[in-house]
């Protein structure tokens with residue numbers, strides 16, 4: 001793995017606030033992936049499963065799922081949340097600490113997913129190809145790969161206004177009395193290499209008046225549609241569906257997401 005890949009999730013404040021933030025944003029991706037999971041005949045592998053935001057609803061739906069993630073702290077969070085589920089759901093999930101660019105689980109899956117952009121943490125083409133090769137080896141003959149990356153919003157790739165902090169998310173009140181607000185900014189543009197340095201910035205106010213600022217900084221690769229199509233095709237996949245959002249609308253120039261479903265070519 002190259003130096004900057006992995007997304008720097010292994011920090012206590014990141015693992016702690018990840019669910020606080022996304023539970024409130026009600027993303028439609030969870031139901032989208034649960035629907036694929038319910039339809040698949042065999043077991044499921046989620047690469048970059050994080051805190052189980054998607055994995056746990058799939059396990060709760062009675063599907064056998066393995067979650068692989070690079071970050072022990074994100075996995076620890078997932079384990080704690082699974083322990084609060086009914087036993088049956090807990091028994092459906094297996095968690096593995098590993099790198100999605102080099103894993104060998106000695107098992108085949110009928111569905112492999114990468115929800116909410118873990119693939120964009122793979123900065124080099126070498127890592128991207130290595131990941132897709134691992135996916136290919138772990139898919140059943142008829143198995144399906146389903147994953148999403150964002151469609152690049154062109155101004156965000158070069159416009160220096162995005163170097164300023166963007167403050168649009170509501171402040172969260174936590175049960176222990178802390179208040180947390182998250183902003184984001186682009187810290188640097190790397191157009192020649194097609195990734196940006198991103199910062200997610202957490203402002204924490206304690207009940208005693210103390211304040212803290214914590215920064216989750218990571219490089220994030222962006223992909224254009226044809227790059228992703230070529231990458232999949234050259235890695236031995238055939239694209240089955242291509243959506244622009246989690247309501248399965250067709251992709252257009254204004255779509256926020258690029259969601260691919262693919263099978264092993266020649267099957």
Ligand SMILES: C[S@@+](CC[C@H](N)C(=O)[O-])C[C@H]1O[C@@H](n2cnc3c(N)ncnc32)[C@H](O)[C@@H]1O
Pocket residue numbers: 005006007009047048049050051052053054068069070071074098099100101114115116117118121122
């Ligand atoms: C944005 S989170 C997505 C988590 C989860 N899939 C979800 O939808 O909430 C990205 C996750 O990818 C993981 N990740 C990044 N690079 C990875 C790698 N090389 N191998 C495995 N996991 C990785 C991070 O640790 C993080 O948990």
